[in-house]
Amino acid sequence: MAEARLASPPPLVAGDKSPADVTREICAPMERRPSGLWWSAFLVSASVLALGVAAVAYEISTGIGTWGLNRTVGWAFDITNFVFWIGIGHAGTLISAILLLFRQKWRTSVNRSAEAMTIFAVVCAGLFPLIHMGRPWMAYWVVPYPNYRGPLWINFRSALMWDVFAISTYLAISLVFWYVGLIPDLATASTRGKPGWRRRLLGFFSLGWDGSYRTWHRYELVYLLLAGLATPLVLSVHTVVSFDFATAVLPGWHTTVLPPYFVAGAIFSGMAMVLTLMLIARKVMHLEDYITHRHIDPMCKLTLLTGSMVGLAYLVEFFTALYSGNEYEQFGASNRLWGPYGWCYWLMIGCNVAAPQLLWFRWVRRRLPLVLVIVILVNVGMWFERFVIIVVSLHRDFLPSSWTMYVPTSVEIAILAGSFGLFFTCFLLFCRFLPMIAIGEVKGVLGHGQTDCAEVTIP
């Protein structure tokens, strides 16, 4: 028995907490005044967001000409950012849905914030095609509705249309998944703290949850069903995004490896972003007991796994180019390495393939500041991956007379910065106003890792 206890892993939640401790500590950030650190982070991200809003307003009132796009490079920062953010949005559902199906109990401490992160990332992503339209108030034209133009319907055979449906479905299902998970915690939070508008609002959205096991019983099933639905959905979303490229004839886009390559990359970048946020949040929000090595370690391993898959995909791309015997494909590949944007490619390899290899070492995985540096590098690398795929493939196509370079304008850079501002502003507000760890789920795993005292025989 004693050996068994020694061999069993340390508990998921440190500090030997009772359920009441869990409620109190997770609700604490919502009930006390925010710290100075929170305020400074909020002010910085809100100002960056304001900068982005100003840039978008200027771009919309003046026109897309304020961007650095040209006849050859018609997609650049906008679509790069779109794919980047959508990719980040994949980790939340991975952690919540796929790990739920695989019964990974460590997910309970991180799933709530990962889901929130997903939603904010998808919102950031969705904004880019919208402002790329130039006349965003016409955006409703992407929706098939009876109209007086025929009715002229949208073209369902277009990969861009599939994208619209995939992204909006993903946003809707992620929101529902997140909200359904929140309901019991909202009920818990609404019975605590000072009475006032905060408690009334929480109570309004807790839908009259009373903890009845008749509801819990159904709720657990619905949650599982949602996970089952979200799992293929999350794999489909980035597949569909990759179709935007793979169904075109451009060398560098036109390959069958793109869908799995994109999905692996998405989960990779998402894990990196979750780790970034969690490593910072556990310090800032004082949640060290809830987000422990038992959570960070598997996330590091997932990052390493998906990062290696991405590295393999880079190799496969080159193999395809080489083996195809097609001179355009081969030129495209060598242009990535040695062309004028070669530095982006090598930066991407360094950040995405080389840096995560350090995570093989337990010593590195235990040094959280080191992990933070690695995952931030991965975030940078994954942005450059999308830039390489989009701009570097476009800027030198079949027709050498139309070869050109692309340089972003200050407006584009401000919009990219603004999207980060939006993301972090939303995340900080979330940390402040909602329980950022799933209280109910953590209580359920408190006993995990110790003796399983809940086992009883049923007559």
Added chain:
Amino acid sequence: MTRRVLIAVFQQDSDLLRAVAAVRAAGWKIDDVYAPYAVHGLDRALGWRPSRLSWVCAACGLAGAAFMLWFQQWTSAVSWPLNVGGKPWNSLPAFVPIIFEGMVLAAGLGTVLALFLVARLRPGKKTLPIVPGVFDDRFALVIEETDATFDAAAVSELLRNHHAVEIEERVWEADSCSTGAAGGAAGSRSRRRLNYLLLLVLIVLVAANMLVPRNQAQPNREFLPDMAHSPAYTSESANPNFADGETLQPPVLGTLAQGQRRLPYAATDADALLAGQELHNPLPAGQAGVRERGAVVFQNFCTPCHGGGGLGDGPVALRGYPAPPSLVTGNSTKMPDGQLFHIITYGRANMPPQAGLLSPEDRWAVILHIRSLQTPNTSIPAGTKP
């Protein structure tokens, strides 16, 4: 109808599980359990059947997929079959991604809505915790007192043996369960207040709409003009790019538009005679529609001066403009078509030139109409001396 229930409060989920098993073994009826989290194994202990919501999920998913399949085929093949890159109307493989998304969306939203419906969850519903701490670290086991034979003392004894920390009897109205009427009265009062407020806003808006006079002269405000205003120079606006500062530039001398024929004449009577010798009416008089076109042109461009019958008694002439000669009996009866064409094109004395208003075809057509007013109503070909 009122119900009597016994509520036992536990602090440990393991105690709760054992108590549930014992209560069921003793044959008492468990109404419900209240818990702060989904206790692992409790549904097995309670012996509840799995929820049927998975069927709802399957049905919604199938419906969503079937709808998207039908919708894409109907729009792309029936409602407006549009040729996209030569793909078949019914491009089934291309419809698969959206069919899948439709399935997931319908299944997800449908299941959650069904959960809200059967669990009676709705926004704003007020709930009081059945016992304090049930959202925190307490578990409440509710046992229904089915009939008079229910021995509350025996049940309490059993529960206490399983470490129940509190035991309490309650009387419930019909089906109110834990949903207290607490928020009821206050809620309806604030709702009524909101209604009054909205009514007031409506009255003010209607009154303002009737009292504030509308300025018809003011153009409507523009919101998102959608490129209605072109940054290009309009034909009348000043233009610094040309020497004369005008946007509208005269064509280079001698330029001919496509299909236009050269008219090598000056606006003189001599050239009019010359034109009479050289030009032929290209329009065949018998061709359908040509004379009718001529009549329309005459009606619109000539009657103000020449009068409807060509007698020179149009309203402009009657008001003092030098009256034109009759086209029915005057010289024009003897002029060849080419000469009339010259007069109409270049004008003569008080007759203004019509070249800027009428295409050459219309000018020839109106000549045919003039001929039909005259007797004999025939064209006079070139070479005939007046």
